Amino acid sequence: MKTLIIVSHPQLAASPTQQFLKASAAGVKGATWHYLDAIKTLDVPAEQALIQAADRLIFEFPLYWYQAPASLHEWLAAVWTRGFAYAEAGGKLTGKTLGLVVSYSQPQQAYQIGGSEGVAMSTLLSPYQALAHKTGLQLLAPLEIAQFSYLTEQQRAELMTRYQQYLTLERPTRFADQAAWFLAQLDQKGTQDEHVALMATTLAARQEQLAGLRHTIAELREGEDD
Template sequence: MKTLVIVAHPNLEASRVNKAWIEELKKQGEYTIHEIYKAYPDENIDVAKEQALVEAHDRVIFQFPVFWYSAPALLKKWFDTVLQYGWAFGPDGDKTAGKEFGVAVSTYGTEESYQATGFNRFTVQEILRPFEATAHFISATYLPHFTLNDVSNLSDERLAQSSADYVQHLKSVKPLANV
């Protein structure tokens, strides 16, 4: 299983969580880590290069801090430009078919806040529905997501544990059974 991790963080120097996760993934030596804000400082995405990267992997994980209940803008642009008609869908658009797509996110909000009765009103799974729906549209299999909540109250120990949990998640995650 070849895994591509597409990281979308506009300021990794100032990041605590996503930076630590990347460092832990790099130690494993088996993941292709692609930081799109670093690759495209002018936000001009090389679509052919991105498509080739996806084609060369079995699984794509989108890793990002939640911004306004969604992803940082360059990742939306990535979806808008890379997942083309005739490549990801439509006639002969079968390049993403059968691949696994997953999401790993950090949030400021606590776990309790991401509930129907909590401050954010929706669960993290619910706010990630556009990713799930997109995966379905392009015939990819959506994986259960990985989350770290409450990042403003984050001890070094909890951060280290979440990095280890993230690696474990990538090793063991399986698509949800279709019902």
């Protein structure tokens, strides 16, 4: 899968979150880091070609006053022209997926009715749902990064995994896809480590059990339909 990570952040070097994500994306095959604030003059056809070459687009940004920073808005206004983007006008985006990687400094539970921010993240991000609807993009549930600076090492490792899966898995929240991803990762690392080899064997066995169970359930259902 080819993934274009469109990053909007006015001070990337000063952001530990973005530095972490950049390092996490660096090892991901097919992922391209595209940092908007570094672009001096927008070359619209070149930007559109980049987008067209991707299967998945990621908008990655911190929340500033509950919205993306200026560079994402500027880029969208210039590059996502009607003819290029509107599904009804024969746009070029239909069928691709769109992911949102959103970071903020409040705890995740702040963003709900009755929470300290008083509004749900899904409500704040509704413009991207409307954009996906208009362009024929399939929107993924957002990957939210709350209070990155408070994360433990273990939590950061988990975030790296979730992020890499978000960039590459067809359905990032589906268990079977996640398990397959882990198996591929373990396979890459090789089986020189006894512990890793055991995990890989166990996971593969569980996957087979799961497939077997699915098959049984499917057969039972067929019986029901008779």
